[in-house]
Amino acid sequence: MNLSNYLVLATILFSIGALTVLVRRNAIVVFMGIELMLNAANLAFVTFARMHGDLTGQVVAFFVMVVAAAEVVVGLAIIVAIYRTRRSASVDDVNLLKS
Amino acid sequence: MTTMLATAGGLLATLGETGRTSGGEAVLFWVLAPVMVIAALGLVFARRTVYAAMSVVLVMVCLAVLYVAQEAPFLGIVQVIVYTGAVMMLFLFVLMLVGVDTAETFTDALGGHRWIAGLLGVGLAAVLVSVSLTAADISPRGLERANAGGNPEAVARVLFGDFVITLEVVGILLITAAVGAIVLTHRQRLTRRVGQRERAEARVAAGGVLTPLPAPGVYARSNAMDVPALGPDGRPLEQSVSRVLRIRGQERPVEDVHAHLGPDAVGSTPPERAITGEEQVR
Numbered sequence: 001m002n003l004s005n006y007l008v009l010a011t012i013l014f015s016i017g018a019l020t021v022l023v024r025r026n027a028i029v030v031f032m033g034i035e036l037m038l039n040a041a042n043l044a045f046v047t048f049a050r051m052h053g054d055l056t057g058q059v060v061a062f063f064v065m066v067v068a069a070a071e072v073v074v075g076l077a078i079i080v081a082i083y084r085t086r087r088s089a090s091v092d093d094v095n096l097l098k099s
Numbered sequence: 100m101t102t103m104l105a106t107a108g109g110l111l112a113t114l115g116e117t118g119r120t121s122g123g124e125a126v127l128f129w130v131l132a133p134v135m136v137i138a139a140l141g142l143v144f145a146r147r148t149v150y151a152a153m154s155v156v157l158v159m160v161c162l163a164v165l166y167v168a169q170e171a172p173f174l175g176i177v178q179v180i181v182y183t184g185a186v187m188m189l190f191l192f193v194l195m196l197v198g199v200d201t202a203e204t205f206t207d208a209l210g211g212h213r214w215i216a217g218l219l220g221v222g223l224a225a226v227l228v229s230v231s232l233t234a235a236d237i238s239p240r241g242l243e244r245a246n247a248g249g250n251p252e253a254v255a256r257v258l259f260g261d262f263v264i265t266l267e268v269v270g271i272l273l274i275t276a277a278v279g280a281i282v283l284t285h286r287q288r289l290t291r292r293v294g295q296r297e298r299a300e301a302r303v304a305a306g307g308v309l310t311p312l313p314a315p316g317v318y319a320r321s322n323a324m325d326v327p328a329l330g331p332d333g334r335p336l337e338q339s340v341s342r343v344l345r346i347r348g349q350e351r352p353v354e355d356v357h358a359h360l361g362p363d364a365v366g367s368t369p370p371e372r373a374i375t376g377e378e379q380v381r
Contacts, residue, residue, distance in 0.1 A: 019220030
């Protein structure tokens with residue numbers, strides 16, 4: 001098996017995550033799509049680390065995980081705050097800045 | 100057209116080619132990869148948000164297995180703990196708060212947008228896959244040497260050696276995120292806090308019975324809770340019977356359980372005589 005299989009899987013997962021962000025309107029599902037994209041990037045990093053025989057890729061993937069955790073905390077807090085004021089979790093309803 | 104087909108055939112051949120990874124790993128990959136892709140598609144197509152969340156959990160667990168297979172056991176464990184353990188459970192909690200049955204508006208406001216988005220997604224996948232396949236002859240150099248003293252130790256050496264500043268910055272980021280989440284979800288109190296003292300004062304001001312209500316009379320001949328107790332003056336206390344029984348009309352009057360005793364009888368069973376209110380308190 002070639003290592004590029006992992007890269008292909010990572011790109012497919014990344015594309016599905018991007019598709020989710022574009023298609024779904026529920027803010028939480030959109031957020032999960034972003035998480036999927038981050039995970040796909042992590043898979044690519046781990047594959048690169050193995051390819052080059054260098055652990056830096058794994059360390060970068062670790063940092064991606066930490067930043068993703070922080071991002072999830074803040075993002076979900078924003079979603080909860082918006083839901084409290086607007087009673088909606090749809091990304092279409094957050095249009096206060098629309099002229 | 101034929102050239103395209105040939106290219107596609109070549110790409111498929113490189114996909115199926117066996118390189119320097121073990122056969123067991125290939126089996127693992129070809130079992131897990133379809134599961135992951137199907138679960139990820141579940142994120143796009145699931146009507147219910149909870150199902151979408153569970154399919155993402157499945158993808159993340161499979162990713163952890165792939166990390167372990169790719170000589171990154173530390174990242175595999177962290178993936179399970181951080182992503183499936185913390186992040187996705189946080190997602191589920193927020194789903195619980197925001198409301199699972201928040202109607203997902205699949206159709207409105209999208210229209211042609213949905214098809215354009217789908218086309219863009221497929222195009223992105225095609226571009227990325229073809230790019231990663233142009234570098235098709237990737238062979239793993241392997242991490243045996245780097246992982247010599249155990250993977251966590253080796254990762255720690257890189258993490259605390261080369262990336263120590265980044266680690267500190269990431270720590271600050273985590274604290275900032277925690278404070279930000281607290282600030283964002285903090286709700287300002289609009290009314291005065293009602294504590295124990297305020298409740299007690301309101302109750303006294305409203306009047307009524309301040310003490311606990313009397314227990315119902317459970318007499319020798321009835322032994323049930325549907326007969327009111329007698330007050331010190333010998334009158335039945337309506338409040339002693341449960342409010343539910345009173346509303347249902349299942350309360351029994353004291354006369355039903357009168358003992359057939361003389362007028363001077365003493366005991367817990369109410370005497371068989373009319374209560375006038377003139378009796379002495381015993």
